[in-house]
Amino acid sequence: xxxxxxxxxxxxxxxxxxxxxxxxxxxxxxxxxxxxxxxxxxxxxxxxxxxxxxxxxxxxxxxxxxxxxxxxxxxxxxxxxxxxxxxxxxxxxxxxxxxxxxxxxxxxxxxxxxxxxxxxxxxxxxxxxxxxxxxxxxxxxxxxxxxxxxxxxxxxxxxxxxxxxxxxxxxxxxxxxxxxxxxxxxxxxxxxxxxxxxxxxxxxxxxxxxxxxxxxxxxxxxxxxxxxxxxxxxxxxxxxxxxxxxxxxxxxxxxxxxxxxxxxxxxxxxxxxxxxxxxxxxxxxxxxxxxxxxxxxxxxxxxxxxxxxxxxxxxxxxxxxxxxxxxxx
Amino acid sequence: xxxxxxxxxxxxxxxxxxxxxxxxxxxxxxxxxxxxxxxxxxxxxxxxxxxxxxxxxxxxxxxxxxxxxxxxxxxxxxxxxxxxxxxxxxxxxxxxxxxxxxxxxxxxxxxxxxxxxxxxxxxxxxxxxxxxxxxxxxxxxxxxxxxxxxxxxxxxxxxxxxxxxxxxxxxxxxxxxxxxxxxxxxxxxxxxxxxxxxxxxxxxxxxxxxxxxxxxxxxxxxxxxxxxxxxxxxxxxxxxxxxxxxxxxxxxxxxxxxxxxxxxxxxxxxxxxxxxxxxxxxxxxxxxxxxxxxxxxxxxxxxxxxxxxxxxxxxxxxxxxxxxxxxxxxxxxxxxxxxxxxxxxxxxxxxxxxxxxxxxxxxxxxxxxxxxxxxxxxxxxxxxxxxxxxxxxxxxxxxxxxxxxxxxxxxxxxxxxxxxxxxxxxxxxxxxxxxxxxxxxxxxxxxxxxxxxxxxxxxxxxxxxxxxxxxxxxxxxxxxxxxxxxxxxxxxxxxxxxxxxxxxxxxxxxxxxxxxxxx
Numbered sequence: 150x151x152x153x154x155x156x157x158x159x160x161x162x163x164x165x166x167x168x169x170x171x172x173x174x175x176x177x178x179x180x181x182x183x184x185x186x187x188x189x190x191x192x193x194x195x196x197x198x199x200x201x202x203x204x205x206x207x208x209x210x211x212x213x214x215x216x217x218x219x220x221x222x223x224x225x226x227x228x229x230x231x232x233x234x235x236x237x238x239x240x241x242x243x244x245x246x247x248x249x250x251x252x253x254x255x256x257x258x259x260x261x262x263x264x265x266x267x268x269x270x271x272x273x274x275x276x277x278x279x280x281x282x283x284x285x286x287x288x289x290x291x292x293x294x295x296x297x298x299x300x301x302x303x304x305x306x307x308x309x310x311x312x313x314x315x316x317x318x319x320x321x322x323x324x325x326x327x328x329x330x331x332x333x334x335x336x337x338x339x340x341x342x343x344x345x346x347x348x349x350x351x352x353x354x355x356x357x358x359x360x361x362x363x364x365x366x367x368x369x370x371x372x373x374x375x376x377x378x379x380x381x382x383x384x385x386x387x388x389x390x391x392x393x394x395x396x397x398x399x400x401x402x403x404x405x406x407x408x409x410x411x412x413x414x415x416x417x418x419x420x421x422x423x424x425x426x427x428x429x430x431x432x433x434x435x436x437x438x439x440x441x442x443x444x445x446x447x448x449x450x451x452x453x454x455x456x457x458x459x460x461x462x463x464x465x466x467x468x469x470x471x472x473x474x475x476x477x478x
Numbered sequence: 479x480x481x482x483x484x485x486x487x488x489x490x491x492x493x494x495x496x497x498x499x500x501x502x503x504x505x506x507x508x509x510x511x512x513x514x515x516x517x518x519x520x521x522x523x524x525x526x527x528x529x530x531x532x533x534x535x536x537x538x539x540x541x542x543x544x545x546x547x548x549x550x551x552x553x554x555x556x557x558x559x560x561x562x563x564x565x566x567x568x569x570x571x572x573x574x575x576x577x578x579x580x581x582x583x584x585x586x587x588x589x590x591x592x593x594x595x596x597x598x599x600x601x602x603x604x605x606x607x608x609x610x611x612x613x614x615x616x617x618x619x620x621x622x623x624x625x626x627x628x629x630x631x632x633x634x635x636x637x638x639x640x641x642x643x644x645x646x647x648x649x650x651x652x653x654x655x656x657x658x659x660x661x662x663x664x665x666x667x668x669x670x671x672x673x674x675x676x677x678x679x680x681x682x683x684x685x686x687x688x689x690x691x692x693x694x695x696x697x698x699x700x701x702x703x704x705x706x707x708x709x710x711x712x713x714x715x716x717x718x719x720x721x722x723x724x725x726x727x728x729x730x731x732x733x734x735x736x737x738x739x740x741x742x743x744x745x746x747x748x749x750x751x752x753x754x755x756x757x758x759x760x761x762x763x764x765x766x767x768x769x770x771x772x773x774x775x776x777x778x779x780x781x782x783x784x785x786x787x788x789x790x791x792x793x794x795x796x797x798x799x800x801x802x803x804x805x806x807x808x809x810x811x812x813x814x815x816x817x818x819x820x821x822x823x824x825x826x827x828x829x830x831x832x833x834x835x836x837x838x839x840x841x842x843x844x845x846x847x848x849x850x851x852x853x854x855x856x857x858x859x860x861x862x863x864x865x866x867x868x869x870x871x872x873x874x875x876x877x878x879x880x881x882x883x884x885x886x887x888x889x890x891x892x893x894x895x896x897x898x899x900x901x902x903x904x905x906x907x908x909x910x911x912x913x914x915x916x917x918x919x920x921x922x923x924x925x926x927x928x929x930x931x932x933x934x935x936x937x938x939x940x941x942x943x944x945x946x947x948x949x950x951x952x953x954x955x956x957x958x959x960x961x962x963x964x965x966x967x968x969x970x971x972x973x974x975x976x977x978x979x980x981x982x983x984x985x986x987x988x989x990x991x992x993x994x995x996x997x
Contacts, residue, residue, distance in 0.1 A: 180880030184887055186528075186605045192919045195610055196887055202603040230520040231680075232664045241680060297707055305711045312711045313703055315682060422703040424682035432518050432681070432704075435879065 154458065161454040166217070168450045169443055173213050181205060182437030186229065203229060216443065225447070226440035230433070235444035239426060243448070244319035246425035249418070250410045252341040253349030257410070258403060261353050265360025270387065272365060280357060287354025292413065296347035296420040303343060311340050313422035344421040348414055352406055359402060363395040370394075401460060408453040509696035511979065511994060514703045514712055514721035518681055522667035523660065524648035525597040525604030531722070533607070534989040535700050538686055538693075539580075539669035540648030543571050543590070544641075548984040550806075550903030552642065556585070556649055556670060566636030569644065573627045579651035580674040580689060587623035592652035594621035594631060602660065608647055615911070616640040636938060639908045672992060673698060692992040713738045713974040720981060722989060724972035726792040726852065738976045741983040744796035745971040746803050746901040748909070749850065751781075751843075751860060751964035754892025756924040764841025764869070765893045767830055771960035776824030778814035781863045783966055785816070790852045790859060795967035800954045801913070803968065803985075806906035808954040814965065821867045830868075838868035845896035846882030847875050850969060857896050860966075889922050897922065898969055903986055906950050907937065913957075923962035930956050 176182070183200040191199070200206045207215075219226060225236040268280040304312035318337040321329035367373060368391050376386045415427035422428075426445055433441040517531045527536050543557040557571040577585035597608045598618055604610075612618075617634030624630055633640055654668040667675050672693040673686035684700040701718065703709040710728045712718040714735040724732065729740045753774050759765040767773050787795035796804060797813035825831070830838045843864075845857040854875060861871040871894075876882045885891045899920065901909040912920040916931055933953050940946040957963070973983040981994035 181884060182880075184883040185879055187610055187887070191610055191887065192614065193887070195614060199605045199610070202605060227661075232521060232523060232526060233661050238680065297705075300708060300711050305715055308715060312715055312717065313708050314701065420705050420708060422682070422701070422705065422708055424679060424702075428681055428704075436520075437880070 154462075157454075157458050157461070161451075161458075164454060165447055165450055168446055169217070169220070170213070172442055172446045173216070173439065174209075176434070176437055176439050176442060177209060180437075182229070182439065185437050216440075220447075225444040228433075228441040229438045230436050230441070231438075235438075235440040236448070238441060239429065239444045239448055242424060242426045242429045244323065245315050245317065245423065246411065246414055246418070246427060248315075248317075248319055248337065249341060249344055249348060249414055249423060249425055250407060252338075252345035253352070253410050253414075254403075254406055256345055256349035257352035257356055257406060261356030262360055262399075264353075264357045266364060266387070266392070268357065268361040269364035269368065277361075281361070284354040284357045287350045287357075290350065292347045292351065293416045293420050295350060296344065296417055299343045299347060300420070310342050311336075312343075314340060315423050315425075316340050340423075344414075344417050344423050347417045347420070348410055351413070352410060356399065356402065356406075360395065360399055363398050364391060367391045367395040397464075401464060405456065405460060408449075408456045411449060411452060507697075508996060510699060511695045511697075511720070511991060512699045512701060512718045513989060513991070514701050514709045514718040516702075516704055516706070516709065516723040518702050518704070519678070519684055519700070521606075521664045522675065522678075523604070523606070523664040524593070524650055524667075525602060525609055526606040526664065527648070528605070528607045528610070530987050535684055535686070536648055536667070536669075537671065537988070537990065538673040538698060538992075539667050539671050539675055540650060541669070541671040542645045542647060542649060543573075544645045546642070546645055546904060546986075546988070548982070548986070548988075548990075550905075550986075552645060552904065556590070560641065562641075566640075567633045569631040569633070569640065570624065571629050571631070573629070575627065577670065579654060579670050580668050581651070581654050583651045583653050585649070585651055585670055586626045587629040588626075589651045590629040590649055591621040591623040592655070593647060593649050594618065596655065597647065612643045612646050616643050638938065639905050639911065642902070642904050642908060694993070694995040695991065698991055710974065713976060716976065718974075719976040719979045720989070720991075720994075721974040722971075724974045726790075726972065729792055729972065732974050736977075738974050741973045741975055742793050742970050743973070743983045743985050744804075745969045746903060746986045747850075747898045747969040748798055748801055748803070748901050749896075749898040749966040749969050750798065750801075751777075751966060752892065752895045752897055752923050753925075753962045753964070754890075754895060754923055755926070755962060756889070756892070758890060759893040759924075762842065762893055764839050767828075767839045767841070768893055770828050772824055772828040773830060774962070774964070775959065776821045776828065777864065777867075777869075777964055778821075779817045779824070780821040780867045781860055781964065781966070782816040783813070786856055786859050787967055787970075790855050791970055793970045795970060797967055798963075798965040800957045800961070800965065801901070801963065802906045802909040802950075802954060803901045803903055806903070806909070808951050808958065810951075811954065811958050818863075818867050825867065832868045836868060837870045840870035840872065841893055842872045842874055843894040843896065844874045844876065844882070844885070844891045846878035849878045849882075850898050851972075853896065860896070886922065887919070889919070889924065891922065895922065900987075901968075910950070910953065925962035927956060927960060929953075930961075 183196060183203060183205050186203060187196050187199050204212060216226060225234065227233065228235045228238055231238055264280050268277045271277050300312050303310045316333050316336040318330055318333050321333065373386060373391050376390045414425060415431050418425045418428040419431055430442060430445045433445065515531045517529060519532050519535060521527060521532065522536060522539065524540060527533050541556050543555060544552045545555040547553055556573055556577060558574050559572045561570045573587060573590065579585050596602065597604055598613055616637050619632040619634055622630045631644060649670045651668060651670065655663055658666065665678060672688060672690050674689050676685040676687040678684050681702060683702065686698040688696050703712060706723065706725045706728065709718065709721040710724065710732060713721045714732060714737055716737060724740055732738050732740050753768045755769055760769060783795065783797060787793055799811040799813055800807055825838055832838050843857065843861055845853065847854055857873060857875065861873045864871050899912055912918065913925065913930060914934065915921070916926045930953050933949055937946060937949050940949055971983065971987060975981055978997055979994060980997045984990070
């Protein structure tokens with residue numbers, strides 16, 4: 150197990166380097182960022198001086214190698230816009246995004262399982278049809294549009310929920326200020342409801358369909374038929390026999406869900422003016438703040454890699470056949 | 479109690495709780511004002527501030543030596559008097575007594591001199607508006623404290639607009655800034671203005687607290703809300719008192735809400751279609767035609783600017799007759815009327831008759847996207863008007879930041895290009911400095927008419943305001959007749975303002991809240 154984890158971590162270094170290279174080249178392909186840091190009346194001499202000051206006068210490979218060299222020493226560089234350590238800024242925005250992602254994930258999971266089960270056990274009925282139709286809608290509706298519609302209806306028309314912004318919960322919690330964290334909690338949740346639904350709707354729809362199809366497949370298996378023929382109550386057959394096995398593909402998706410949702414918050418954070426990592430990166434990309442984008446991308450890639458690893462390990466634990474395969478390897 | 483009743487009561491209690499909390503959250507305290515901005519704030523380092531939104535907040539934290547009123551007048555702020563040396567290269571400001579910075583440190587002439595020298599120090603590698611534009615424009619040399627209250631700013635040359643530009647500098651205290659690293663200074667401003675920074679949640683909000691007069695609110699909350707429809711929703715729901723950059727399509731919704739109204743002001747940004755007269759443009763299709771002032775004048779009649787404003791900006795615009803903002807422009811000039819028949823006659827007279835295909839000449843029109851209000855549609859409309867008088871226009875819309883801006887700085891757009899450049903109300907000469915020299919970084923047209931450029935010397939040597947005004951008007955007449963701009967309009971700015979607030983939007987894009995109050 151130890152060597153497996155080590156091997157996966159080494160592979161991840163290659164992935165991170167690839168990610169930094171792609172994002173670096175993509176940002177450079179957008180043109181010389183110097184122009185974003187000079188006034189519209191700047192002379193050519195001022196532009197050249199700014200280019201030198203920002204280090205964009207050096208050849209591309211030199212800029213990249215210098216960045217990687219610093220990275221190896223744990224230095225992610227300074228944000229060009231904020232003039233502060235890039236990783237520090239990204240880490241400041243991360244808790245807000247984690248709050249949003251966890252909330253969206255909770256919506257996507259806690260509702261998907263009962264809805265999926267309901268649709269599966271009432272296959273072919275109006276329940277099934279309604280849930281499947283809603284799931285189709287959830288997968289096809291763009292999150293930004295859904296966000297704006299919810300703002301108009303719940304925020305503006307009904308005035309039930311806040312339209313934008315965020316109230317921190319994790320930050321005071323991490324700082325040990327439990328009183329503030331608990332005091333903030335109700336307002337934190339209120340501010341999370343609309344963006345959380347906007348972010349989580351796609352996953353909710355997908356998970357619902359996944360649970361439904363997975364359960365339907367399992368319900369056709371011989372061992373379920375055997376359980377029923379033994380005279381076990383339907384609920385017991387469902388929970389103890391069918392769901393346990395239908396759970397496996399769902400676990401795989403759930404593990405990756407966090408990473409997926411984390412990447413999907415960019416537009417929603419902008420619509421809801423939610424100060425998370427997605428909005429930060431969106432602004433940084435527009436501003437060609439390369440160190441900030443790199444720090445954000447590396448952090449997100451790192452989280453995604455770790456989650457993948459975690460899912461694999463859980464999978465091995467849940468499915469003995471996977472453990473066997475690992476042992477043979 | 480059965481299960482259904484229990485569930486219904488629990489749901490009712492939750493809903494009541496939610497409503498109470500939301501209502502509490504959305505009620506604005508009377509001592510606070512909330513402003514929704516469209517762009518994020520990146521720094522509070524005085525030497526790095528460059529965007530208008532950033533500058534608007536910073537101006538509440540850092541005072542200037544003088545300040546600029548909404549009418550374009552400069553009034554004393556930290557300084558009460560100014561003496562300018564005879565050769566115009568030394569500006570001596572006398573400070574008010576008893577000034578302090580937010581940390582309690584006394585603000586003296588030494589601090590003002592330190593401010594200027596610190597911003598100019600190449601070691602600090604600042605790239606904001608102060609070092610990047612103001613100092614280079616005025617030829618800043620250095621600043622020296624003459625005594626506790628008098629500071630002298632030395633310039634390389636006489637400059638008629640130096641006084642106004644010096645007003646832009648954010649004054650801060652020496653001891654506080656010497657004790658901070660540049661990183662610390664970027665997020666911990668210790669200013670000299672009416673408000674101090676209470677908190678800054680990056681990407682979310684900036685909260686300022688009042689430290690001294692002027693200012694009617696104890697707290698100012700600047701919220702960053704990039705999405706236009708979300709800003710509008712926050713204004714209508716009462717969570718924001720003022721929002722900037724309202725999109726024209728949402729004006730009706732705000733005005734119809736009964737909770738807020740849109741204030742539309744004619745901004746100082748001059749919107750125009752530039753004629754690039756460079757040698758490079760001359761070699762391109764249409765480049766030769768627009769070298770002829772008669773062709774440029776003909777095209778002034780070809781574009782229906784009032785209709786563009788009404789249809790695409792939802793307002794009656796302030797029409798432009800040149801590059802100077804009203805009321806400082808030439809008093810006798812009228813905007814060119816829309817009359818395509820005159821345009822056709824003038825184009826014929828200039829030797830550019832329609833061919834058998836109805837085309838006079840082909841030409842490219844370049845523009846950036848999403849920079850100005852409804853810019854893409856405006857460019858397409860202009861293009862259609864030009865096609866109506868026989869031009870074959872190829873529209874080239876480009877991403878603003880990475881594609882159009884480099885062309886702008888290299889002055890290589892064109893032959894036709896759409897642009898808006900910031901102006902001011904405090905001096906006609908400030909607006910005219912776009913064309914200070916043929917090679918000026920802002921003379922994107924490469925226009926070189928001697929009747930304009932030779933007059934700058936006369937302007938510098940003019941001894942009376944009347945003489946100055948007369949020269950300005952002569953120059954503006956040349957610009958109107960044969961200039962390199964197709965005059966469009968001054969960009970209207972849209973602000974949403976809550977009915978509870980008494981505040982008037984300014985023309986110069988500055989959002990100053992010192993005089994804002996409750997109705």
